[in-house]
Amino acid sequence: MATLDFSFYTWANISNYLLSGLYFSVSLTIAATIGGIALGTVIALMRLSNVKLLEYIATWYVNVFRSVPLVMVILWFFLLVPSGFYDLFPGGSGQKYRAEICALITFIVFEAAFFSEIVRAGIQSLPRGQTNAGQALGMTYAQNMRYIILPQAIRNMLPVFLTQTIVLFQDTSLVYAIGAYDILKGFEIMGNTFGRRIETYLLAAVVYFVISFFLSMLVKKLNQKIRIVR
């Protein structure tokens, strides 16, 4: 086994490779969470609607994305979507950030399948009487969802959302497959530059661990808080 050498671990070296990758990974996590919850809510509502066609589409959407590895979805999107798609973005930015755009879209689409199941469980966990109460006050289906059901469902599901977000954050490392510049990519370049890949991958693991662990602690705290309010 080669001896490890950590002498190049200076802040100047690390920050040089870490920061822009970290920025992308975190942005992707936040954007995919927000986009995933938004799209996931729509899919959950479709699944719970009594319109057979919508139910069918939503069920298949969820089943397909839950049964396929994320990295494949990323690769397919990257390889199959024609280059013209990226011209839709202004000022040539589409071509420049091709991998990043591809990552963002696939993550939202993929995560929506998971978030939709969380939203659905959240809605179904509410007593039926809540829906009845909203209806009895004269609310339409949309009003009932918007003001009564979804706020409660999403609040109840907050810890689960955050847990999913932590998984999502770790999954962002998969964008290495299409060469987007995330945390892992930054450290890979650093490792190649210094000829020290084992050390930089170790450091990458530490960065993922610290952030994920911190978020997990946060979820735990939040759980306790919610338990008190309920």
Added chain:
Amino acid sequence: MIEMKSVSKWYGTTQVLNDCSVKINKGEVVVVCGPSGSGKSTLIKTINALEPIQKGEIWIDGVAVHDKATDLPKLRSRVGMVFQHFELFPHLSVTDNLIIAQIKVLGRRRDEAKKRGLQMLERVGLIDHQHKFPGQLSGGQQQRVAIARALSMDPIIMLFDEPTSALDPEMVGEVLDVMVGLASEGMTMMVVTHEMGFARKVSNRVIFMDVGGRILEDTTKDEFFGKIEDRQPRTREFLNKILQY
């Protein structure tokens, strides 16, 4: 004001309402009682179409509830309903519980809605609790807020679905007091309850339902609580049981 004509309802092949006909005039207080599984709650929920019916007609103030073309949200906004488990919205403060439907459904301005809501809260004796959340209130208080919420919509009739059966005994009185007050002011009310004291005190009519969703009796209060020998055997059995203690 309310008229149900030969209403029947099935869950799958199980019949839960069997040819029920009821008429409630303006200002009347009608109590519905009967053993569990007799379809009392289902009956009251068909009036504002929370439970759909398969046969028969239901009219509220000239509007056909059973008609598919009827604007149900609009109709329901005129019918107040109080539930067994209160069903306040736990994520909203007491005030917001009172005003949300006024604003979103009736289109009232916020200050106008708040004024009306707080008037009703005052009336159920809970004005000091306006900033609290439902979870901070006792069951009896929650139910009174629920009544205030329904009243804030200025309903033409109030439906009560076992309003006291989920309450601790010591809280039943405070809720019944509010209901007695409402009745004495001439509110049209339909009340599913086992509180025979309430029925005796304020109701005009008593409806007795039996298993299978049939209305066995629909009589005036005096008749119902008069000579028990005049009641149907099934009613007698029920009354003997619940009046025993």
